[in-house]
């Protein structure tokens with residue numbers, strides 16, 4: 001298993017193109033010494049290697065494969081409301097040695113990395129993850145709505161009530177729309193390898209639609225279950241906390257929307 005640790009306090013999301021404060025200096029005898037701090041380092045407690053970014057003395061940016069060892073330590077800073085199990089702590093690099101062949105890629109700056117040049121279809125794990133939470137919330141709410149028969153309803157379950165069915169339907173609209181978009185983008189990415197780069201906007205749209213829908217779906221599930229959903233003995237309160245994190249994974253909403261606007265404007269101009 002491997003992950004990429006690119007976020008830093010000074011850059012925020014690396015997708016914005018900020019320059020890493022982590023620096024790589026040539027080591028005596030070859031290779032590199034990396035010094036800096038990476039934030040949001042998901043799975044850092046269990047990984048034995050990771051990719052990370054650093055600024056080189058000549059002003060270029062490098063992506064390095066770092067093996068956990070001397071000069072690499074974790075500070076357990078991940079004290080968040082949700083996605084706690086991801087262990088996304090800070091990784092501190094203190095002259096961590098990377099051999100010369102650990103410099104995987106060197107770029108001038110903002111231009112895309114080679115591994116992103118295929119539209120980054122692998123990023124679909126993000127909408128898939130949050131839709132999975134949304135499905136679980138939907139199933140839990142439906143199951144509860146069928147079994148909960150308050151005595152005010154004379155033997156009926158709350159699933160028979162129009163306002164509950166409206167909420168179930170709203171969840172379905174969001175779920176089916178998101179799932180259809182997700183599967184369509186994944187299928188196109190798989191089946192049309194030469195078109196992958198052109199799918200970037202579609203992939204961003206899936207992430208935007210799915211993560212925002214997932215937040216709404218968990219909210220609706222909690223409204224269906226009622227006050228009991230607040231209990232820490234029930235799964236919905238954790239889903240409510242976890243699903244928020246999707247809003248802060250890349251690509252960010254404003255970037256997706258701006259790219260879609262540019263594409264629409266360009267399409268119109270091309271057809272003028």
Ligand SMILES: Cc1cc2nc3c(=O)[nH]c(=O)nc-3n(C[C@H](O)[C@H](O)[C@H](O)COP(=O)(O)OP(=O)(O)OC[C@H]3O[C@@H](n4cnc5c(N)ncnc54)[C@H](O)[C@@H]3O)c2cc1C
Nearest residue numbers: 004005006007012013014016040041042083088245248250
């Ligand atoms: C559960 C989880 C797991 C993660 N795992 C990883 C990981 O494994 N590796 C990794 O590298 N990162 C990881 N991240 C970090 C993630 O990719 C982002 O770097 C992080 O969430 C900060 O991005 P942000 O937009 O929320 O905040 P910031 O980038 O700090 O931005 C804060 C605010 O300022 C705005 N803003 C900042 N800069 C700009 C700009 N240039 N233009 C417009 N608006 C701007 C943002 O829109 C936002 O409103 C993870 C995040 C989460 C939540």
